[in-house]
Every structure is written in C-alpha cells, then in structure tokens.
Amino acid sequence: MTENSTPIATRERTVDGFVREFLRELNFGQGVDLSRASVNDQYLAMARTVRHYLMVRWLETLRRQGELQAKSVAYLSAEFLLGRQLDNALLASGLEDIVEEGLSSLGIDLATLRDAEVEPGLGNGGLGRLAACFIDSLATMNVPCIGYGIRYEYGIFQQTFVDGWQVEKPDDWLALGSPWEFPHPEAAVRVNFGGSVEQYQADDGVVRRRWVPGWSVLAVPYNYMVPGFENGRVNTLRLWSAQATHAFDLAIFNSGDYAEAVRAQTFAENITKVLYPEDSTPQGKELRLQQQYFFVAASLKNFIDEVLPEGFDLHNLPDRINFQLNDTHPVIAIPELMRILVDEKGWDWDDAWSVTSKCFAYTCHTLLPEALEVWPVDLLGRLLPRHLEIIYRINDAFLAELRQEYPDDELRVRRMSIIAEYPVRAVRMAYLATVAGTKVNGVAELHSQLLRDKVLNDFSEYYPDKFTNVTNGVTPRRFVRLANPALSGLITEAIGDGWVTDLDKLSGLEPLAEDAEFRRRFREIKLHNKHRIADVLATRDGTVVNPDTMFDVMVKRLHEYKRQTLKLLHIVSLYEQVTSGRLDIGSVTPRTFAFGAKAAPGYLLAKQIIGLINAVGRTINEDPALEGRLSVVFPANYNVTLAETLIPAADLSEQISLAGKEASGTGNMKFMLNGALTIGTDDGANVEIRRLVGDEHFFLFGLTEPEVEQLVDRGYHPSAYYETNASLRRALDLIASGAFSNGDRAVFEPIVSNLLHEDRFLALADFQAYIDAQARVDAAYADPEQWTRSAVLNVARGGFFSSDRSMRDYIDRIWHTPPVPPA
Ligand code: C3B
Known part of the structure; x- marks a missing residue:
C-alpha cells in the first residue's frame, strides 16, 4: 500500500459531527428524510454511521498486518x-455517549434502534x-x-x-x-x-x-x-x-x-x-x-x-x-x-x-x-x-x-x-x-x-x-459491561474501569462483600434488573413475573444430558406438595422459575420436554393459590439478545448436567459474573467455578463422574429410585396421571416411561440430592445479607472466566x- 492509500479522514467525534453523519446516511443511504424515516431506516443509517467511525481503524489494522x-x-x-452488533460497535468505538445525545437531539431513542436489530x-x-x-x-x-x-x-x-x-x-x-x-x-x-x-x-x-x-x-x-x-x-x-x-x-x-x-x-x-x-x-x-x-x-x-x-x-x-x-x-x-x-x-x-x-x-x-x-x-x-x-x-x-x-x-x-x-x-x-x-x-x-x-x-x-x-471464557464486554449497565457502573465506581479489559481486577471487590452499603446497592441493582426483564417479558409475550421473588434460571439448549427434566421434577414436586396440603405455601420461598431452550427439530423427546415444561407452567401460573409465590416462565426463542437481559436478573443459576457430560458450559460463567449463585453438579467448568468461589458460595449436589461410571457399570435401574423415594414417585405419578394434560395420560407418557425405564442421564439417581441442595438454597436465600455477600463474591472471584484469559x-x-x- 502506498502513502496516499489511507483513504478517509477520521470522523469528527462530536455530537454535531455524529448528527451530520447520521442524517447524511439517512438521506443518501436510505433515501428518506428524518420526518419519513421508519425505525428500520433509522437503525440502518445508524449502523452505517457507526461503521464509518470504525472504518479508519479497520483499514489501518489491515494495512499494518499486510506490512508486518x-x-x-x-x-x-x-x-x-x-x-x-450495534451496541458492541458503539462500546468498542467509545461512541455511546455522543450517539445517545445526538439521537435524542433528533427526538430518537437509542433503545428503540437497538431493538430494531435482528x-x-x-x-x-x-x-x-x-x-x-x-x-x-x-x-x-x-x-x-x-x-x-x-x-x-x-x-x-x-x-x-x-x-x-x-x-x-x-x-x-x-x-x-x-x-x-x-x-x-x-x-x-x-x-x-x-x-x-x-x-x-x-x-x-x-x-x-x-x-x-x-x-x-x-x-x-x-x-x-x-x-x-x-x-x-x-x-x-x-x-x-x-x-x-x-x-x-x-x-x-x-x-x-x-x-x-x-x-x-x-x-x-x-x-x-x-x-x-x-x-x-x-x-x-x-x-x-x-x-x-x-x-x-x-x-x-x-x-x-x-x-x-x-x-x-x-x-x-x-x-x-x-x-x-x-x-x-x-x-x-x-x-x-x-x-x-x-x-x-x-x-x-x-x-x-x-x-x-x-x-x-x-x-x-x-x-x-x-x-x-x-x-x-x-x-x-x-x-x-x-x-x-x-x-x-x-x-x-x-x-x-x-x-x-x-x-x-x-x-x-x-x-x-x-x-x-x-x-x-x-x-x-x-x-x-x-x-x-x-x-x-x-x-x-x-x-x-x-x-x-x-x-x-x-x-x-x-x-x-x-x-x-x-x-472456556466469556467476553466481559458483552456479558457484563453491555448486558448489565447498572452493575458495571457500581463496579467501576468501586474499582475503576480497568476490569473491562482486565477481569482479574474484579478481585478488588472482595472486601466490599463485607460492606453493608455496597451490598444494599448490589441488591438494588439485582431488583432493577428483575424489573427490566419483567418489562421485556410483559411487552414481548404479555407474561407477568413478580420481581420480588427469587429468579431461578435454567437457560441452555434442550438436551437430556443437561437435565431440564430434573429441574422440572423439583418444580412438580413442590407443586404436588403444596396442592396436596402437605406443604404450606406460606413456607415456600417465592420463586420465579425461568427456562429458555431450543430443541433440535428432530429430537422428539426434547420437544416433549418443552411441551411438559409449558404445561406445568400453565397449571402453576393459573393456580390462584400460588399467585405471586410460584410461577414458571418460558419465553420462546431464547437467544443472545434475551440472555443479555435475563442473566443479569438471575439469583440462581441452574447447571445440573450429569457429571462427565457437559464439556464446559459458558452460561455458568455469565451467571457468576452477574452475581448469581450456582446450583450445580461437579461437571465441566462448574468444578473450577466452585473451586474459585468456595464451597460456601456454591450449591453442589449429585454424583461425581467416577460415581456415575460405577453406578452404570453395576447396572442402573431408575425404577428403584421411583419405588423408594415417595416425593419422586408422587411427582412422576402426577405427570403420568394427566394432571398437566387435561387428564390425557398419553401425552407425557413417553417422558415418564423414559425416566422410569431408561433415564440415560441418571436424573432419578440425582433427584434427592438435588432436592436437598434446593433446600440449602432456600435457607441461604432467607438471609439476604448472607446471600448478597455470596453474590458479590461470585462476581469478585469470577475474573478467571474472561475469554481474554482463555485467549492468553x-x-x-x-x-x-x-x-x-x-x-
Ligand atoms: C458446547 C458444549 O456442549 C459446552 O459444554 C461448551 O461450553 C461449549 O460447546 C463451548 O466449548 N458444544 C456445542 O455447543 N456444540 C457442539 N457441537 C459441541 C459442544
């Protein structure tokens, strides 16, 4: 490349400069003026404007790489x-403030344009x-x-x-x-x-x-x-x-x-x-x-x-x-x-x-x-x-x-x-x-x-x-800085903004776990994030969730080895105990159970499990006796965008795969960095999460990988658990009875019979341990100060899970x- 092949001047990084560029894109790129521009026109013009700001850097990177x-x-x-892409490009280019101000001077809301992006x-x-x-x-x-x-x-x-x-x-x-x-x-x-x-x-x-x-x-x-x-x-x-x-x-x-x-x-x-x-x-x-x-x-x-x-x-x-x-x-x-x-x-x-x-x-x-x-x-x-x-x-x-x-x-x-x-x-x-x-x-x-x-x-x-x-690791830019602006603000106030590119710096938050005022603000942010997802779900799906409950979240692809059914058995068991009068609803920790999961279109059992989650959800959500205390939400089409609002609102992160089956997991890291506590098996990166955060701040349960192997070698009989564990039996019987399918016993029979006779991923073997761990969760949650202490420590000790460290x-x-x- 020759000297004069450096083609464009750096764009003017001012509000006025941005507004000029944006209007030019709207007029000449989209062929509309502002008064006629649709949100999509505005979004496209906006994206191209931001692109321009990055262009000099891109061409320079290419030129230098060609040379070196x-x-x-x-x-x-x-x-x-x-x-x-829009948010990330704004963040990377340091244009967030200029753009927000420029757009608002034109009467445009940046958030609306963000939402226009597919x-x-x-x-x-x-x-x-x-x-x-x-x-x-x-x-x-x-x-x-x-x-x-x-x-x-x-x-x-x-x-x-x-x-x-x-x-x-x-x-x-x-x-x-x-x-x-x-x-x-x-x-x-x-x-x-x-x-x-x-x-x-x-x-x-x-x-x-x-x-x-x-x-x-x-x-x-x-x-x-x-x-x-x-x-x-x-x-x-x-x-x-x-x-x-x-x-x-x-x-x-x-x-x-x-x-x-x-x-x-x-x-x-x-x-x-x-x-x-x-x-x-x-x-x-x-x-x-x-x-x-x-x-x-x-x-x-x-x-x-x-x-x-x-x-x-x-x-x-x-x-x-x-x-x-x-x-x-x-x-x-x-x-x-x-x-x-x-x-x-x-x-x-x-x-x-x-x-x-x-x-x-x-x-x-x-x-x-x-x-x-x-x-x-x-x-x-x-x-x-x-x-x-x-x-x-x-x-x-x-x-x-x-x-x-x-x-x-x-x-x-x-x-x-x-x-x-x-x-x-x-x-x-x-x-x-x-x-x-x-x-x-x-x-x-x-x-x-x-x-x-x-x-x-x-x-x-x-x-x-x-x-x-x-x-594995996750990028702190997208999954903390962009996804959780409130928490990011608090972290930056406490330890400066260096953590965005050096996530080990989060350890500087550790002493603040003992600071009551910091914990109060941390809790306030969690509540704010729950309201934020509640608004999104209300607008998107008309779903109502109660922000004053524990958000218990399981988001990942639907797969037997990840064991969404184990989570479901916990929920059904709770429901069964309450409706049969053996458990007083007043003594149950109010929880919102949230799922997000796509099933491969040809994976029939996974699709049935989705059907069952929704059926159980419908039954629970319609029961007036449970209103405001127990609910199940399963927003359709879980994707990166939804993850960015759902994860920051979570109190509890469900990482319950059968030990030895989940290679790593990366959702687990995103939850930790956003101040959720994990309930999980000794599997994948959970092992490292638990080691770093400490046993007191992690709810471990279930068979270990060698125990799984021994059990399978000895011959695994899921029905034995059904026969000996009364609450498990009642939960499975309730599903089998057609209680969630208008009395039609055939609808979810394949799930029940798969669990009873095959259960490739040992959900029944881990059921009681999971229920016991959930009881420990309830006990811990009852003490908000202690819970928040643990949540802060999860953030402070999560720096290792930056994808920058993976790259190193x-x-x-x-x-x-x-x-x-x-x-
Ligand atoms: C996944 C694994 O299932 C996860 O445990 C792991 O965290 C991620 O990869 C990233 O390493 N995985 C996937 O998404 N698709 C595959 N075909 C295989 C593994």
Whole structure:
C-alpha cells in the first residue's frame, strides 16, 4: 500500500459531527428524510454511521498486518453466534455517549434502534457463542486473527410455542437489510466437489494423481468488522456465501434447459442456505459435509492466495498462521491443505505433511460419543474423492508408525485407526484432527482430563505432549459491561474501569462483600434488573413475573444430558406438595422459575420436554393459590439478545448436567459474573467455578463422574429410585396421571416411561440430592445479607472466566502469537 492509500479522514467525534453523519446516511443511504424515516431506516443509517467511525481503524489494522505479516490465528468455525452488533460497535468505538445525545437531539431513542436489530443467529449454542467471544477478545488484546465461517441465509430457527409445543419458523435475519457486512463478489473463489481422481504424467516425468471435479460453486466472502474494545484495532470475520457458477450449469445440466439450469443454481446456493439446528448430535447429512468443505476450502484458498504476500514460501506457513479447528466441523481442512501442497504445488508427500502437521490445532467440545463426527467413506468419496485418498494415505503412514511402537498390540492399532470399520467404514474426524494437529485441547479441566483418560485415551498415551486444556471464557464486554449497565457502573465506581479489559481486577471487590452499603446497592441493582426483564417479558409475550421473588434460571439448549427434566421434577414436586396440603405455601420461598431452550427439530423427546415444561407452567401460573409465590416462565426463542437481559436478573443459576457430560458450559460463567449463585453438579467448568468461589458460595449436589461410571457399570435401574423415594414417585405419578394434560395420560407418557425405564442421564439417581441442595438454597436465600455477600463474591472471584484469559492460554499453550500493539 502506498502513502496516499489511507483513504478517509477520521470522523469528527462530536455530537454535531455524529448528527451530520447520521442524517447524511439517512438521506443518501436510505433515501428518506428524518420526518419519513421508519425505525428500520433509522437503525440502518445508524449502523452505517457507526461503521464509518470504525472504518479508519479497520483499514489501518489491515494495512499494518499486510506490512508486518505477524503470526496470526485463523479461527475456523462453522458457527459464530454473534448477537446484536450495534451496541458492541458503539462500546468498542467509545461512541455511546455522543450517539445517545445526538439521537435524542433528533427526538430518537437509542433503545428503540437497538431493538430494531435482528441478531445474526449463525450458531446453535455454546460452541458458536464461544467463537464470538474469542474473536472479541483477540481484537481487544491486539492479536491478529481472522475468523472464517459460513454466512447462513437462515440462522438458528425462530422458536414459537403453539399450545406449549415448539414450532420452528425460518430465521429470515437478512430480510430487513444487513448493515454490518461487506460483500465482496469480486473476490469470490471457486470450490469444487465430486468427480474422480486421475493419474497423469507431470512435466517432470513423475506420475501424479489429481482431482477432476464434477461440479463447483462460488464462495463469495462477506466481511464483518471485529472491533477491539477502545484500542483502535478492528480484526476481520470472513463469512462465505455460496453462489452458482456458470461452469456448474454446464457441467451437470448440459441440456440447454433453462429451467434446469436455474434449478442447478438453486442447488448450488443451498449449501449456505441454512444452519443445521442440531446441537452436539451431528446428523451425517451430505449437505452438512458440503458446508464444511465449502467454507474451509474457500478459507484456505483465501488465506494462501490473498492474505499471504505474493511469493510467500509456503514452507514457512507454520510460522505465519495457526488454523484453529473449532470442533471437528472444519477438520476436512487438513486433507485440503495436503491436496494443495501435493497436487497443486507439486511438493512431495513428506514435505507437505511436515508443513501441514504444524499448522493446525484442534479443540474438542464434547464427551458424548454420538457427538464425535464420523463420515462414511462412500459419502466422503463421492463428494471429495481426492481427499478420501489423502486421508487413507495419512492413515496408512500413521498405522505403520503405530505398528512400530506397538508391534504386539494390533487391537490397539485398529482402535486408533482414522478409518472405522464398523458399523460402516467411516472417517473419524476427531482422530484425523488429533493425528495432524499440533495440539488437542478440551474446554475445561475436567473435560480435558476425561478426553485424555477416556475419549482419546490411546492417543494421549501415544502423544502425551499433544494434549492440553484451555478452560472456556466469556467476553466481559458483552456479558457484563453491555448486558448489565447498572452493575458495571457500581463496579467501576468501586474499582475503576480497568476490569473491562482486565477481569482479574474484579478481585478488588472482595472486601466490599463485607460492606453493608455496597451490598444494599448490589441488591438494588439485582431488583432493577428483575424489573427490566419483567418489562421485556410483559411487552414481548404479555407474561407477568413478580420481581420480588427469587429468579431461578435454567437457560441452555434442550438436551437430556443437561437435565431440564430434573429441574422440572423439583418444580412438580413442590407443586404436588403444596396442592396436596402437605406443604404450606406460606413456607415456600417465592420463586420465579425461568427456562429458555431450543430443541433440535428432530429430537422428539426434547420437544416433549418443552411441551411438559409449558404445561406445568400453565397449571402453576393459573393456580390462584400460588399467585405471586410460584410461577414458571418460558419465553420462546431464547437467544443472545434475551440472555443479555435475563442473566443479569438471575439469583440462581441452574447447571445440573450429569457429571462427565457437559464439556464446559459458558452460561455458568455469565451467571457468576452477574452475581448469581450456582446450583450445580461437579461437571465441566462448574468444578473450577466452585473451586474459585468456595464451597460456601456454591450449591453442589449429585454424583461425581467416577460415581456415575460405577453406578452404570453395576447396572442402573431408575425404577428403584421411583419405588423408594415417595416425593419422586408422587411427582412422576402426577405427570403420568394427566394432571398437566387435561387428564390425557398419553401425552407425557413417553417422558415418564423414559425416566422410569431408561433415564440415560441418571436424573432419578440425582433427584434427592438435588432436592436437598434446593433446600440449602432456600435457607441461604432467607438471609439476604448472607446471600448478597455470596453474590458479590461470585462476581469478585469470577475474573478467571474472561475469554481474554482463555485467549492468553491459547496463545501460551498452542498458538504462540504475541499481540501486535498499535503503531
Ligand atoms: C458446547 C458444549 O456442549 C459446552 O459444554 C461448551 O461450553 C461449549 O460447546 C463451548 O466449548 N458444544 C456445542 O455447543 N456444540 C457442539 N457441537 C459441541 C459442544
């Protein structure tokens, strides 16, 4: 870049300057004047104005990176669950006050414009949100990073309830315009699929193999800004969208049939049409593999051809980049890089492997065996025949190595093969990532331990140094500073504002737990946040909640292992005791039980559980005897936006997965940092939360992971708990009796019978321990001073869970990419 390529002047950072820019965008960008502008016009103009303010920083970041070529991270993720952009952009650019004042001088309310933004739901849950937190942290820490992912035309479905049952609607998030993205159709790259592999004699006389693809699509990049917090850096997130190519039409539908050709176009564009809504249970669908290869092929090509300077010697690639594989979804990038180096660049295999095996690192996010992706070889071979060959060759070399190491243990060698033989011959993507990656990490201490000891035990014995842990984190910018302005104000008043980028500073709040005035204000803020969510729910759904109750919140995807049914059994049991007269409602701690959860559309049991939660909620909410004391709210379509108002209002955070099943959890961290106490099992990051906050400020219950294993080995019989525990039996009988389904016993029978006869995740085994822990919760809540003390300590001791700390750990243990301070 030349000197005078610095194209635009810094925008004037004054109220008047902002107002001028905003009106210009409204007039010239939207083509309306203020008097006629709709809220959407105003929002779009506003977004583009804020974008302008960030533009200089973005271009400068790109220019400097082009010049320095500093070692970077390429975060490859099929999901980035970003949440709304406007607030974050205002915060990062330090424009909040100017904008608020400028808009109000025009008679516009900033909050109204905020609410006009449809969040990009390009992820399912924890994994996608984690990716969004990580890129926020890297930008804030001045670490060069490109996020690479997929621009789904439809994100995670919109959940509605019809008679309490989940009904999905497409998430048409682009319908009203998407002011945060920068499409670059001119920079589209071609991605190939299908066809066959041929042998040929190269110019040097060597016989080589190459891919002759059957069809291709274009990948069009859409760039998003990833602004650091007030530091002048703006990294890039590049999401790919599929578009048909002309070649595609000719190759397959060479018939001159116009309608067929257009159909072909639709077919190609299907690749990025919709996000698969399965959280942690892959469906093995061909289109899904197409999505995965589509975005990693486009990303590798973009990085090598466009991001690297001309003439870059690819032997130095490992010194320039880390491709971080967010779960197994992008693992096909490994054979793709091999293909590029061997087939396109003409390298010999060993050279290519020596570079490839230094460029990737793999993060595993699960422990459920059914969540580990496996692709049948016939499917993979049909879609990516050359990649399948390459995988076989990687596996051959790997197995040969293993046979040297374990000459008398063929069983072990077969166990470790990248290719599974049963039930169908298939590629185990996690094994491929482990063999090729420099590092493999789990996402919480317990999870990493179980990966080493169980899921990938053979591999951790063979590669002891490859395995490491990086405990997850969440960005304090979005989940405290933006989500909880009142608490943020109090914290800043107490310890200054440095905590926003250095969350360990929260420990400075610790002495204030003993300060009665501070506790009073802390409580007042919690109450204020309850009123805030109450207003939102009243406007959104017409739901009434009582802010003068304990807010007991369970928000996360609906999955059996997370055990929403255990929470429900607690509620039903309470209800049963009160209505049968065995428990006086006057002695029950007033609680608002809040749920938020989407179920994968094909996961029938999960959808039934949603139906049951809503049915129990309806019954309880309609019972006049319980009014104001017990209620259940389940706002539909839980998403990042709703999380930002719900979490700050919570008193109690429900983290009750069966021990050994939740890899980490990140909601648990958000609750802690917003002053909720956790009731939880010894699972995922709960273990670390409890260690940091201390046993007295955490409600632990339930079987430990080794106890779970022992119980299952001995033979688990859920019905035995039903028979011996009277309150459990009464609760289950009440559900089975049809009390929540107008007397129709059939409606929820599958849930009851699943619990009684299968109960894969041991809800019944943990029931009594959970009820006892809830009694401890009630006792603690009865003493508001003591409760608030614990809540303050949760905040003060939560600094470890900043995603900035996670990023430091990745940098130290895996990436070795130092920050690049601004010039
Ligand atoms: C989730 C896990 O279920 C969570 O425990 C974890 O905190 C997050 O990832 C982030 O690490 N996860 C997910 O959302 N989707 C998957 N396919 C696998 C794991």
